[in-house]
Amino acid sequence: xxxxxxxxNYADKEEILKAYIRxxxxxxIEQCKSLPDRSxxxxxxxxxxxxxxxxxxxxxxxxxxxxxxxxxxLLDLCGFDPGQELAxxxxxxxxxxxxxxxxxxxxxxxxxxxxxxxAAHLP
Numbered sequence: 001x002x003x004x005x006x007x008x009n010y011a012d013k014e015e016i017l018k019a020y021i022r023x024x025x026x027x028x029i030e031q032c033k034s035l036p037d038r039s040x041x042x043x044x045x046x047x048x049x050x051x052x053x054x055x056x057x058x059x060x061x062x063x064x065x066x067x068x069x070x071x072x073x074l075l076d077l078c079g080f081d082p083g084q085e086l087a088x089x090x091x092x093x094x095x096x097x098x099x100x101x102x103x104x105x106x107x108x109x110x111x112x113x114x115x116x117x118x119a120a121h122l123p
Contacts, residue, residue: 017061018069024054025073032077040095041122047077047099048106048115055111062107074099 010016028050032038038046051058061067075096082089106113 014066014069017066018072021061021069021073022076024057025050025077029077039122040098041119043078043095044099044102044122045115045119047074047103048113048118051103051106051111052115058107059111062111067104067107070103071096071100074103 006016010019028046031046032043035042058067058070061069075093078092078096078099080089080092080096084092102118106118
């Protein structure tokens with residue numbers, strides 16, 4: 001595939017990475033959709049299991065200062081849609097940004113905390 005094919009479909013290199021992240025997160029998102037009443041604890045466990053399974057890729061993303069690309073995927077995972085009613089939009093954004101914050105801390109702590117350890121610290 002030629003370089004022009006990429007730029008015909010993607011605005012820039014970050015868009016290509018976002019598409020890849022969405023593809024990687026596909027199974028995790030499907031698991032979350034299959035459990036619509038899941039707890040925050042279970043969501044944390046699912047997300048961090050995914051991050052652990054793909055540690056090499058996400059570690060590289062972190063090293064390159066590109067962890068912000070995870071934000072939109074996490075918001076989607078939590079069901080955020082700006083067209084939702086007020087309470088639902090803010091509730092899903094709250095959980096999405098909560099997860100994004102935990103992911104940032106996980107990177108800063110050297111990705112050493114496990115999904116089970118993190119989930120154990122939630123009610």
